[in-house]
Amino acid sequence: MEGSEDLAGRGVRHTREQFDQFLNQTENYVRENPGQSLFYAFVAGFILNQLPIGRILSGVFRLSLFALKPAILIYSATKLYQAAQEEE
Numbered sequence: 023m024e025g026s027e028d029l030a031g032r033g034v035r036h037t038r039e040q041f042d043q044f045l046n047q048t049e050n051y052v053r054e055n056p057g058q059s060l061f062y063a064f065v066a067g068f069i070l071n072q073l074p075i076g077r078i079l080s081g082v083f084r085l086s087l088f089a090l091k092p093a094i095l096i097y098s099a100t101k102l103y104q105a106a107q108e109e110e
Contacts, residue, residue: 052059
């Protein structure tokens with residue numbers, strides 16, 4: 023159990039270090055190129071404003087619910103099989 027906790031802790035630290043490094047690189051780029059960064063932010067905001075975010079999220083939610091039912095069925099069947107094997 024300790025090995026998995028240690029592995030998880032190292033994974034979290036590595037991810038945090040990578041995120042901090044990415045954040046520092048982004049800050050440096052914005053400081054060096056403020057006009058270009060502002061243009062990129064404007065374009066990204068315009069594109070996100072034009073996307074039908076609500077419909078996309080609604081579709082993802084409905085797809086998740088559609089996939090959840092078979093997953094629950096398979097999980098339940100597996101648990102019943104394991105319980106039957108333990109009784110024998």
